[in-house]
Amino acid sequence: MELTGKKFVLLVETQFNDHEFWYPYFRLKEAGAQVVVVSGKAGQSYEGKYGTPAKSEKAPADIKVADFAGIIVPGGYAPDHMRRDQNTVSLVRAFDQQGKIVAAICHAGWVLVSAGILKGRTVTSFFAIKEDLINAGAKWQDHEVVIDKNMITSRTPDDLPAFMRAIIEAGKA
Amino acid sequence: MELTGKKFVLLVETQFNDHEFWYPYFRLKEAGAQVVVVSGKAGQSYEGKYGTPAKSEKAPADIKVADFAGIIVPGGYAPDHMRRDQNTVSLVRAFDQQGKIVAAICHAGWVLVSAGILKGRTVTSFFAIKEDLINAGAKWQDHEVVIDKNMITSRTPDDLPAFMRAIIEAGKA
Numbered sequence: 610m611e612l613t614g615k616k617f618v619l620l621v622e623t624q625f626n627d628h629e630f631w632y633p634y635f636r637l638k639e640a641g642a643q644v645v646v647v648s649g650k651a652g653q654s655y656e657g658k659y660g661t662p663a664k665s666e667k668a669p670a671d672i673k674v675a676d677f678a679g680i681i682v683p684g685g686y687a688p689d690h691m692r693r694d695q696n697t698v699s700l701v702r703a704f705d706q707q708g709k710i711v712a713a714i715c716h717a718g719w720v721l722v723s724a725g726i727l728k729g730r731t732v733t734s735f736f737a738i739k740e741d742l743i744n745a746g747a748k749w750q751d752h753e754v755v756i757d758k759n760m761i762t763s764r765t766p767d768d769l770p771a772f773m774r775a776i777i778e779a780g781k782a
Numbered sequence: 783m784e785l786t787g788k789k790f791v792l793l794v795e796t797q798f799n800d801h802e803f804w805y806p807y808f809r810l811k812e813a814g815a816q817v818v819v820v821s822g823k824a825g826q827s828y829e830g831k832y833g834t835p836a837k838s839e840k841a842p843a844d845i846k847v848a849d850f851a852g853i854i855v856p857g858g859y860a861p862d863h864m865r866r867d868q869n870t871v872s873l874v875r876a877f878d879q880q881g882k883i884v885a886a887i888c889h890a891g892w893v894l895v896s897a898g899i900l901k902g903r904t905v906t907s908f909f910a911i912k913e914d915l916i917n918a919g920a921k922w923q924d925h926e927v928v929i930d931k932n933m934i935t936s937r938t939p940d941d942l943p944a945f946m947r948a949i950i951e952a953g954k955a
Contacts, residue, residue, distance in 0.1 A: 610947075627834055628804055635805045636812070639943035660833035661800055770812035774783075 610641030612780050618647050618672055618680040618704075620697065620720075621665050626685030627657035628766040629714050633681050636773045642780065647672060649694035658685045669696035678780050679759075680704040684715025684735065692723040702726055705759065710779050712761040714772055718742045721760075731755055732762040783814030785953050791820050791845060791853040791877075793870065793893075794838050799858030800830035801939040802887050806854050809946045815953065820845060822867035831858045842869035851953050852932075853877040857888025857908065865896040875899055878932065883952050885934040887945055891915050894933075904928055905935040 617637050621630060637644045648655065648665035655663050680701060682688060691697050702724040705711045713721055718734035719741060721727050728746030733755040743749050753771040754763045761779060763772035790810050794803060810817050821828065821838035828836050853874060855861065864870045875897040878884045886894055891907035892914060894900050901919030906928040916922050926944040927936045934952060936945035 627800065627832070628808070631801055632805065632808045635801070635942045635946075636809065639809070639946055657832075659800070659830075659835075662832075769808045773808075773812055 610639075611777060612637065612678070613641035615641075615678040615780055616643045616645060616676055617710075617780070618677055618700070619644050620680065620682050620687075620691055621646050621648050621655050621663050622687035622690035623655045624685050624690070625655065625657045625663065625683050625687035626715060626766060627659045627661045628769060629683035629685065629717075630657060630663060631661065632769045633683070633773060633776070636777070640777055640780070642678070645672070645677075647697075647700070649691075649697050655687075669694075669700040672700060674700070674703045674707050674709060677704070677709060679710025679712060679776070681776065682711075682713040682717035682720050684717045686716065688716045688719040691720050698723045708759050710759055710761060710776060712772070712776050714763040714768065715765055718762065721745070726760075730760055731757040732760065733764050734762060735764055783812075784950060785810065785851070786814035788814075788851040788953055789816045789818060789849055790883075790953070791850055791873070792817050793853065793855050793860075793864055794819050794821050794828050794836050795860035795863035796828045797858050797863070798828065798830045798836065798856050798860035799888060799939060800832045800834045801942060802856035802858065802890075803830060803836060804834065805942045806856065806946060806949070809950070813950055813953070815851070818845070818850075820870075820873070822864075822870050828860075842867075842873040845873060847873070847876045847880050847882060850877070850882060852883025852885060852949070854949065855884075855886040855890035855893050857890045859889065861889045861892040864893050871896045881932050883932055883934060883949060885945070885949050887936040887941065888938055891935065894918070899933075903933055904930040905933065906937050907935060908937055
C-alpha cells in the first residue's frame with residue numbers, strides 16, 4: 610500500500626462537511642496510512658452538516674509535526690470554528706513551516722488565512738471565500754485541485770477524487 | 783487511473799449507510815471509473831441513516847449489464863428496501879450470472895439472499911445477518927473482506943478500506 614507507515618492529521622470541528630471529512634478518512638486508511646483525528650479538545654464528539662458523528666482523538670498539543678506527512682482540513686462550516694482555536698491554527702502553520710502537506714478543501718481556506726500562510730501561494734477554494742484568500746495574499750485559480758509545493762487545495766465535495774489523488778501522490782514522496 | 787473506462791452500478795435506497803454508499807462513490811471516481819446510481823425508480827431522492835441525501839440516476843431496466851464491470855450494494859437498512867423490488871434483485875442476479883463483480887457490505891447480504899446467488903459461496907457480512915446468509919447456502923467467514931471469484935463481501939464501515947482495495951483490484955482485471 611502506497612502510504613504504509615505514513616501518518617496524517619485530519620482536523621474536525623462542528624458542522625464539518627460530511628463527505629470532505631469521511632472520504633479522506635477512509636481513503637488514507639485504504640492507502641495504508643494512519644489517520645489521527647484532531648480538534649481543539651481531544652475526545653470531543655462533533656456532528657457533520659448532514660449529521661454523521663465524528664470524534665477527535667487528540668488535541669494540537671499532542672501532535673509532533675515531524676512524525677506526520679501532512680494535515681487535512683475539511684470544509685463545511687467547521688473551518689469557521691477551527692480558526693477560533695489558536696492551537697489548531699498554530700498546528701496548521703507548523704505543518705506548513707516544516708514543508709509537510711497542508712491540504713484544504715472548500716471553506717477550509719479560512720484556516721489557512723488565519724494561519725497567515727497564504728502570501729504568494731497559488732490556491733483554490735469554494736468560490737464564496739475567494740476574496741478572503743486573495744485578501745490574505747493568495748493567487749486564486751478555479752481548478753478542481755491546485756498544488757503549490759506542499760499546499761493542496763480543492764473547491765467542493767465534487768473535487769474529492771482529484772483532491773485525494775493529489776494528496777496520495779504527494780504523500781508517496 | 784486504474785479503472786478508466788470502467789463502469790459500476792452503485793445501488794441506493796432509503797436508510798442507506800452513509801459511509802458505505804459515499805466511500806465507494808467517491809473512490810471509484812478517484813480511480814477514473816464511471817458510477818451510475820441505481821434504485822427501483824430512476825430520479826428518486828433518498829436519505830442515508832445519518833441524513834446525507836443521494837439521488838438515483840437510473841432504474842434497473844436502464845442498465846445493460848454487459849457494459850458494466852460490477853455492482854456495489856451498500857448496507858444500512860437500505861438492503862431491506864432493495865430486496866422488495868424484483869427488478870433490483872434481478873439486476874444483482876444478472877451481474878452474478880455474467881461473472882461481473884458483485885460487492886456487498888454489512889446488511890447488503892440480504893439482497894444476495896433474495897437474488898438466490900449464495901449457494902456454496904464463501905462470504906462475510908454484518909454479524910447480525912450471518913444466519914440469513916448461511917441459511918441461503920453460504921459459507922460464512924469473519925474477515926474484513928472475503929473474495930469468492932466475482933463476489934466481494936465485507937462486514938462494517940470499518941472494513942471499507944479493505945472492501946474498496948478488493949473491488950479496485952478486481953476491477954482492473
